[in-house]
Amino acid sequence: MKEQYDVIVIGMGPGAIFLAYEMLQLDKTKKVLLIEQGKRVEQRSCPIEKTGKCMKCKPFCHITSGFSGAGAFSDGKLSLYNKEDDDFYVGGNLHKYIGVEETKKLIDYTDQIYLNFGADPKLEGTQYKKEVEQMKEKAKKEGLTLIDIPIRHLGTEKAHELYKKLEDYLEDNKIELKFETIVEDLIIEDGVAKGVKVKSAKTAQSPIEEIYGKNVIVAVGRKGANWLVSMCEKHHIQTEAGIVDIGVRYELPDKVMEKINRYMYEGKFIGRPGPFKDKVRTFCQNPSGFVSSEVYDNNLSLVNGHSYKDKKSTNTNLAILVSHHFNYPFKKPIEYGRNIAQNLNELGNGNIVVQRLGDIYRGKRTWEKELETNKVEPTLKSAVAGDITFALGYRTMTDILQFIRELDKVVEGFANPENLLYAPEIKFYSNQVVIDENFETNIKGLYSIGDGGGMTRGLMMASASGVQMARILNKKK
Numbered sequence: 227m228k229e230q231y232d233v234i235v236i237g238m239g240p241g242a243i244f245l246a247y248e249m250l251q252l253d254k255t256k257k258v259l260l261i262e263q264g265k266r267v268e269q270r271s272c273p274i275e276k277t278g279k280c281m282k283c284k285p286f287c288h289i290t291s292g293f294s295g296a297g298a299f300s301d302g303k304l305s306l307y308n309k310e311d312d313d314f315y316v317g318g319n320l321h322k323y324i325g326v327e328e329t330k331k332l333i334d335y336t337d338q339i340y341l342n343f344g345a346d347p348k349l350e351g352t353q354y355k356k357e358v359e360q361m362k363e364k365a366k367k368e369g370l371t372l373i374d375i376p377i378r379h380l381g382t383e384k385a386h387e388l389y390k391k392l393e394d395y396l397e398d399n400k401i402e403l404k405f406e407t408i409v410e411d412l413i414i415e416d417g418v419a420k421g422v423k424v425k426s427a428k429t430a431q432s433p434i435e436e437i438y439g440k441n442v443i444v445a446v447g448r449k450g451a452n453w454l455v456s457m458c459e460k461h462h463i464q465t466e467a468g469i470v471d472i473g474v475r476y477e478l479p480d481k482v483m484e485k486i487n488r489y490m491y492e493g494k495f496i497g498r499p500g501p502f503k504d505k506v507r508t509f510c511q512n513p514s515g516f517v518s519s520e521v522y523d524n525n526l527s528l529v530n531g532h533s534y535k536d537k538k539s540t541n542t543n544l545a546i547l548v549s550h551h552f553n554y555p556f557k558k559p560i561e562y563g564r565n566i567a568q569n570l571n572e573l574g575n576g577n578i579v580v581q582r583l584g585d586i587y588r589g590k591r592t593w594e595k596e597l598e599t600n601k602v603e604p605t606l607k608s609a610v611a612g613d614i615t616f617a618l619g620y621r622t623m624t625d626i627l628q629f630i631r632e633l634d635k636v637v638e639g640f641a642n643p644e645n646l647l648y649a650p651e652i653k654f655y656s657n658q659v660v661i662d663e664n665f666e667t668n669i670k671g672l673y674s675i676g677d678g679g680g681m682t683r684g685l686m687m688a689s690a691s692g693v694q695m696a697r698i699l700n701k702k703k
């Protein structure tokens with residue numbers, strides 16, 4: 227059997243891209259192949275701006291698949307860190323594998339690559355230390371933690387340009403990029419990864435091809451979380467029970483969020499509201515942004531949000547997410563989240579459902595005509611007015627409503643009745659893939675990086691995990 231590649235990477239999200247970039251810095255002679263089911267970055271475009279509604283693109287959603295993965299259309303907020311912090315509070319768990327100080331160095335290095343490829347040198351959230359401290363104190367009194375970290379904001383359209391430059395750089399330097407190709411299966415023999423089985427995404431009946439390599443890196447992101455679960459089951463790849471984050475996208479006037487937007491760009495609040503004490507957090511805040519929708523496996527529509535550098539709305543949107551763990555006897559967080567999403571999609575006739583906060587308090591659905599005169603105008607035009615309480619579940623709903631009440635005491639107007647909740651917003655992670663400090667699974671030569679296996683949860687850490695993976699592979703004999 228002929229080994230064709232030194233490194234095969236499944237996926238072309240930030241994790242995979244930065245792995246390939248770093249391989250080039252370390253050893254240009256290595257044969258590296260990246261395989262992606264979606265398209266080249268310049269061929270990715272979400273039709274919603276023209277059509278006004280999600281077209282459920284086939285075979286893959288442009289928002290979540292293609293070169294730069296979920297990163298291309300992401301708002302491009304790179305979460306950095308505070309020098310004085312001795313832990314990481316956002317972005318994932320990379321530091322659990324390589325240590326906090328090493329992770330900081332790695333983030334500095336990765337940030338510099340983003341800068342070299344055109345990221346804005348301006349950092350958000352660094353000028354207003356005194357004001358942020360005051361807000362932190364206020365939050366603390368309400369039992370909430372406010373995390374402030376510097377943010378580098380690329381903006382959705384700028385992120386696209388930056389990733390195009392990276393795509394060109396990798397190809398110019400002979401990294402092989404195989405697009406519109408689905409990795410169907412892993413080739414594992416006697417507990418050792420040998421390669422992958424792929425087929426073309428262009429036609430339904432394309433033949434399976436086998437590709438061999440010395441190292442196989444799974445970098446499939448949340449889009450591939452479901453596929454990864456099936457691979458873990460089939461090939462006995464060790465996992466630990468994971469979590470699923472379920473919640474809503476919350477939209478409210480910029481005016482209400484004015485101070486946070488100005489001082490921090492993104493305020494990350496974490497609480498444990500009663501009676502359940504589940505972890506509830508705000509995530510992915512988009513000042514003057516737009517709520518968006520994306521499509522996952524089985525045609526599931528999920529809500530998200532982004533903001534542009536130039537095009538602005540008058541609303542801020544952010545996710546409010548509840549982390550759910552399951553241990554016994556039920557251990558399937560992805561299925562739990564998927565069932566909720568399916569029910570909500572049915573309630574919205576295949577679309578995202580939107581409801582006013584005040585209507586939830588009043589125990590009624592929201593009607594289209596009520597939205598027409600609502601002070602907060604929805605930015606996701608395809609969302610259907612309805613009742614998310616039918617499907618979101620008592621526990622999640624209670625957590626969210628209580629969290630909103632608590633945050634209202636810190637940010638006046640956060641619980642205004644005309645604010646909007648869109649659902650489902652769900653962050654799927656595979657069950658946590660068990661990896662060692664070299665990111666290797668219990669299958670020799672099979673590695674996991676980025677969001678898919680549960681190590682990271684954001685652009686910066688996913689990218690940094692790729693850089694680290696390249697360094698690990700380079701040291702391997």
Ligand SMILES: Cc1cc2nc3c(=O)[nH]c(=O)nc-3n(C[C@H](O)[C@H](O)[C@H](O)COP(=O)(O)OP(=O)(O)OC[C@H]3O[C@@H](n4cnc5c(N)ncnc54)[C@H](O)[C@@H]3O)c2cc1C
Pocket residue numbers: 236237238239240241242261262263264289290291292293294295296297298299300301302303304305407408409410445446447448449450453510518520530531532675676677678682683684685686688689
């Ligand atoms: C709308 C949106 C906004 C976001 N905004 C931010 C933000 O502002 N800041 C931030 O830090 N994070 C943000 N994120 C999250 C961020 O994009 C991810 O954390 C990051 O992209 C994860 O990188 P990754 O390399 O692990 O995986 P991904 O970027 O998800 O890439 C994985 C790739 O693998 C491919 N793939 C999966 N399975 C297969 C298979 N079987 N065969 C072939 N290819 C496969 C997928 O098509 C995908 O392209 C956002 C995400 C979205 C969707």
